[in-house]
Amino acid sequence: QIAEWKKLRDEPTVSADGKHVELAANIGTPNDVTGVIENGGEGVGLYRTEFLYMGRDKLPSEEIQYNAYKTVLENMQGKPVVVRTLDIGGDKELPYLELPKEMNPFLGYRAIRLCLDRQDIFRTQLRALLRASAHGDLRIMFPMIATLGEFRAARDLLLEEKTKLREEGKEVSDSIQLGIMVEIPSTAVLADQFAKEVDFFSIGTNDLIQYTMAADRMNEQVAYLYQPYNPAILRLVKIVIDAAHAEGKWTGMCGEMAGDATAIPLLLGLGLDEFSMSATSILPARSQISKLSAADMKEMAAQALQLGTAEEVAALVQSRVN
Ligand code: PEP
Ligand code: MG
Numbered sequence: 001q002i003a004e005w006k007k008l009r010d011e012p013t014v015s016a017d018g019k020h021v022e023l024a025a026n027i028g029t030p031n032d033v034t035g036v037i038e039n040g041g042e043g044v045g046l047y048r049t050e051f052l053y054m055g056r057d058k059l060p061s062e063e064i065q066y067n068a069y070k071t072v073l074e075n076m077q078g079k080p081v082v083v084r085t086l087d088i089g090g091d092k093e094l095p096y097l098e099l100p101k102e103m104n105p106f107l108g109y110r111a112i113r114l115c116l117d118r119q120d121i122f123r124t125q126l127r128a129l130l131r132a133s134a135h136g137d138l139r140i141m142f143p144m145i146a147t148l149g150e151f152r153a154a155r156d157l158l159l160e161e162k163t164k165l166r167e168e169g170k171e172v173s174d175s176i177q178l179g180i181m182v183e184i185p186s187t188a189v190l191a192d193q194f195a196k197e198v199d200f201f202s203i204g205t206n207d208l209i210q211y212t213m214a215a216d217r218m219n220e221q222v223a224y225l226y227q228p229y230n231p232a233i234l235r236l237v238k239i240v241i242d243a244a245h246a247e248g249k250w251t252g253m254c255g256e257m258a259g260d261a262t263a264i265p266l267l268l269g270l271g272l273d274e275f276s277m278s279a280t281s282i283l284p285a286r287s288q289i290s291k292l293s294a295a296d297m298k299e300m301a302a303q304a305l306q307l308g309t310a311e312e313v314a315a316l317v318q319s320r321v322n
Contacts, residue, residue, distance in 0.1 A: 045276020065128035073136030205255025269301030
């Protein structure tokens with residue numbers, strides 16, 4: 001099996017009936033890029049920038065960030081790199097950043113909410129990203145977007161910094177795709193409106209499941225509610241993919257679900273364009289997809305959407321895919 005996976009390393013990802021999808025990797029630091037290349041990743045689908053901010057005693061400067069982003073872009077050799085802006089708060093804290101004590105941190109002051117409030121922090125990151133864009137195929141996405149207003153506010157800050165950098169004579173790419181993570185149900189439901197303004201979606205199922213099922217992703221006692229195959233989740237995923245396609249945009253997924261062997265056939269059937277996962281899952285996923293018929297999976301996914309429980313969906317997949 002390992003020999004078979006190795007052969008697929010430099011191959012595109014194509015289903016048995018010829019449908020092409022992209023398999024990308026989730027990374028946390030520039031060092032992770034080696035693993036992405038070794039495992040045949042077609043891009044980076046999620047660069048979690050939190051690690052740049054963690055493990056130090058003050059905010060990372062624009063220069064430190066610029067160097068990290070540039071390194072990732074250069075080492076990915078022109079392949080797409082989706083960088084997520086800072087997603088701090090929730091369960092992730094920074095020693096040097098005083099965050100409010102909250103009753104429900106996962107429903108509180110985190111990610112884009114914090115960044116729109118602390119523009120000093122956000123603008124520094126945006127400037128570093130914009131400067132790095134000259135070195136590869138940079139795509140930027142905002143985490144935890146709940147409203148169109150938040151997206152527009154974040155986009156406007158990005159555009160302001162872009163204008164400033166150009167006035168300073170700095171080089172900035174003209175073709176940076178700008179997207180959002182879909183990890184809050186309001187945004188999934190309203191995806192048709194978002195699709196008119198973003199270049200792409202990336203579905204963050206780790207949070208989307210937690211918020212849809214109202215079950216803390218860290219809480220063992222309610223872990224039984226953490227159901228990727230629940231038809232409610234599948235329907236939200238479908239809404240997002242269809243909304244993107246209606247506007248000629250693409251949809252990826254960067255939550256754990258994207259690398260899950262039971263979910264992959266369903267996601268292929270729902271029309272997901274890009275799957276982003278841990279690097280070591282890429283070759284097994286490419287092998288799995290090469291043996292699936294996208295047309296059959298489309299029909300299976302349509303059936304799954306009409307089922308009532310996650311267990312029924314899992315059983316359907318088991319009966320159709322081996
Ligand atoms: C997600 O929520 O699915 C996601 C990819 O983001 P994180 O796990 O970093 O919250
Ligand atoms: Mg998330």
